[in-house]
Amino acid sequence: xxxxxxxxxxxxxxxxxxxxxxxxxxxxxxxxxxxxxxxxxxxxxxxxxxxxxxxxxxxxxxxxxxxxxxxxxxxxxxxxxxxxxxxxxxxxxxxxxxxxxxxxxxxxxxxxxxxxxxxxxxxxxxxxxxxxxxxxxxxxxxxxxxxxxxxxxxxxxxxxxxxxxxxxxxxxxxxxxxxxxxxxxxxxxxxxxxxxxxxxxxxxxxxxxxxxxxxxxxxxxxxxxxxxxxxxxxxxxxxxxxxxxxxxxxxxxxxxxxxxxxxxxxxxxxxxxxxxxxxxxxxxxxxxxxxxxxxxxxxxxxxxxxxxxxxxxxxxxxxxxxxx
Numbered sequence: 001x002x003x004x005x006x007x008x009x010x011x012x013x014x015x016x017x018x019x020x021x022x023x024x025x026x027x028x029x030x031x032x033x034x035x036x037x038x039x040x041x042x043x044x045x046x047x048x049x050x051x052x053x054x055x056x057x058x059x060x061x062x063x064x065x066x067x068x069x070x071x072x073x074x075x076x077x078x079x080x081x082x083x084x085x086x087x088x089x090x091x092x093x094x095x096x097x098x099x100x101x102x103x104x105x106x107x108x109x110x111x112x113x114x115x116x117x118x119x120x121x122x123x124x125x126x127x128x129x130x131x132x133x134x135x136x137x138x139x140x141x142x143x144x145x146x147x148x149x150x151x152x153x154x155x156x157x158x159x160x161x162x163x164x165x166x167x168x169x170x171x172x173x174x175x176x177x178x179x180x181x182x183x184x185x186x187x188x189x190x191x192x193x194x195x196x197x198x199x200x201x202x203x204x205x206x207x208x209x210x211x212x213x214x215x216x217x218x219x220x221x222x223x224x225x226x227x228x229x230x231x232x233x234x235x236x237x238x239x240x241x242x243x244x245x246x247x248x249x250x251x252x253x254x255x256x257x258x259x260x261x262x263x264x265x266x267x268x269x270x271x272x273x274x275x276x277x278x279x280x281x282x283x284x285x286x287x288x289x290x291x292x293x294x295x296x297x298x299x300x301x302x303x304x305x306x307x308x309x310x311x312x313x314x315x316x317x318x319x320x321x322x323x324x
Contacts, residue, residue, distance in 0.1 A: 010042075010045060011048060013045070013048070014045070014049055014051075015052075015127055016127045016128060016173045017034070017038060017049070018052055020034070020146075020173065021035060035049065114134065114139070114140050114141075115138070115139045116136055116137060116138045118136055119136055119266075119268070119290065121133060121135055121245070121246070122134045126151070126175065127149065128162075128163070129162075130149075130160055130162040131160065132151070132160050133159040134156065135157040135158065135245055135266065136245075137155070137266050138153075139153075139154040140152060140154060140156075140158060148173065148175070148176055149173045149175050149176070150175075150176045150178055152178045153195050153200075154195065156194070156195060156266075157192060157245075158177075158193055158194075159190070159191075160193070161189075161190045162188065162190075162207075163188060177193050179200040180200065181199060181213065181228035181229060182212060182213035182228040182233075183211070183212040184202055184210070184211055184212075185209060185210040185211075185212065186207070186209050187207060187208040187210060189204060189206055189207025189209055190207060191205060191207070191209050191220075192205070192242070192243055199228060199229045200228040201225060201226070201228075202220060202225060202226050202228065203225040203238045203242060203243070204223070205222060205223075205238065205243060207222060208220065208221050208222070211226060213228070223238050224237065224238065225237060225238045225239075239253075240253065241286075245289065249287065250286070250287045251286050251287075252283045252284055252287070254283075255283045256281070257274050257278055257279055257280070257281045257283055257303065257317070258274055258279035258280070261273070261274050264289075264292075264295065267290070268292060268315075271315070272315045272316075273314075273316050273317065274316075274317040274318070275316070277318065278303065278305060278318060278319055281303050285298070305317050306318045
């Protein structure tokens with residue numbers, strides 16, 4: 001008899017519950033309560049979990065091995081590489097056969113970390129439906145702890161669009177974004193998090209987030225931002241256009257040239273510098289990130305700069321000298 005394929009949403013939920021089960025302080029209690037309730041809510045849920053259980057039993061001998069050994073073990077007869085999905089060091093079991101065939105694998109780009117280089121952005125979809133956009137020169141890591149999906153921002157900037165999670169909803173896994181200075185919990189929102197030197201900046205574009213890890217936990221609403229430091233935080237408004245990088249743009253409104261150049265460096269394989277004499281000059285306008293020569297020409301014209309190229313990767317901005 002033909003069995004209908006399981007939806008991608010059901011597959012993702014089963015994987016989330018497996019991750020939470022593996023990381024739970026009391027795994028059997030989690031299985032007997034949360035997983036049992038989820039399985040009982042729909043026949044497809046029960047079918048997905050049974051399939052996960054079957055594959056988990058086949059992979060039992062692989063537990064405890066290092067990631068490299070696990071990867072080599074995927075070549076064993078009867079076990080496809082698609083049977084396993086490695087994300088943040090935790091084995092995520094999803095079948096590549098029968099009714100659990102995965103058409104989209106949200107973590108397929110991820111090994112221990114997801115990284116972007118210069119002039120590169122990457123869009124990822126987490127198992128709980130959260131959309132994550134990595135800006136250039138960004139590194140993140142994910143894991144599951146006590147039923148919560150944790151996204152560690154190690155460097156760079158991310159923009160997240162999340163859903164509102166109800167505590168009673170056993171089908172969804174709450175998300176925490178963790179930086180060196182704090183923990184950010186989304187509450188149905190679109191927000192950005194940037195790990196800077198010695199501080200974290202959180203900006204809420206829609207919805208609301210809860211910020212913890214600071215001396216006092218607090219909430220941020222749409223249009224609000226906070227800079228978190230080891231000894232406290234300060235509030236400030238969201239700057240118009242600060243998430244324009246998702247569209248490949250820098251939007252500046254009287255931005256100091258030094259700050260503008262620092263942003264531009266994320267999208268240039270070499271190094272752009274400006275001298276102290278011009279660092280405070282104000283830049284305004286909208287600039288495309290993928291057309292560096294045009295941006296430099298515009299800055300040169302509007303700010304009376306001298307643009308000197310040293311080799312193929314080093315660019316130096318300084319005051320324009322008087323014509324002979």
